[in-house]
Amino acid sequence: VLKDIGLERYGTAGLFVKLLTPTSFLVFVILQLRYFHVPFLKLSATDRYRTLPDNSNTTRSDDEGNLQNITEDEDDNLTSDLTEQSKGRDGSLRNWMKKKVLAAAELWNRFTIFLWRLGEIHVFKLVALIIIIVSVNEVSALTGVYVLLVAILLPIPRANILLSHLILIWTTIIILAKMIFQLSIVDTEYWKTSCQDKNSNSSDGNVTDNAIWFGLE
Structure with a gap:
């Protein structure tokens, strides 16, 4: 019983291996x-697609707006570099790259935003598909x-949230x-039954x- 609840004596090497995982x-x-x-919370925040209050004419998300600002700054830098430098082949190749x-x-960035939105829309369908696959395999x-x-x-x-909660509770159970x-305290013999022939009192040996x-294996 003590071994089942994790109370067991170990040697030095065995104790090190057991403590390594946790x-x-x-x-x-x-x-x-x-x-x-923190970066993951910012990436998965529900309000990450909202537009800035002082920019009502655009429908881009905050990430797209930041990327646009970076692009504009880089374009300005490229323009100033082109005016200062000669129109040589090396400079043109660098600017093109x-x-x-x-x-x-x-x-x-647009592709990742599309994938996140697609996942948010079909996340329950994906969970349901995984559940069906697990149920078929086991x-x-x-x-x-x-x-x-x-x-x-x-x-x-409207019952998707309820479905997720019920699946979580049932999986925990x-x-x-x-x-x-x-x-070891569970009596596994209690779950075993032997098939007997009705015409005879002896068991046919099938357990x-x-x-x-x-589902308890």
Whole structure:
């Protein structure tokens, strides 16, 4: 029982290996919060597509506006450089490459914005597709609930939030149930049944594990 809840004696090498995984996870979490959390929140903010208050004539997002300002500044710099420098081949090639890089950056920015918007629109469909694939690959009574939830609530647009919450709760229940079933205190023999012939009192030797049918393996 103590081993099931994580209380076990280890040697020096074994203790180091056991502590390596949670320590590495903690380090990655700290790095993510320190260097990547704020940029990700800005990238996934719900108001990132809103226009600036002092610019009512444009419909671009904040990211597109910033990129446009950078492009205009670079174009001004390129114009001043061309007036100061001679119209040599090296200068023209450098300016041409700068323009191509800026054009490629703007194209990539538009493409990423399109992908984010497409993902926001079809995120529930993608989640439903993954759920159906998981249910088909692992057929059991527990995963059958997923199919029922998706079939009933997915066609209702207003029920998408409810669907996500129910899937989250049911997934948590399945994970906890499977983890508890792995403990040594669980009587696995309780789930096994033997098929008997009605014409005789002896068993035919076929033993069925109902835990597999239920989804607890």
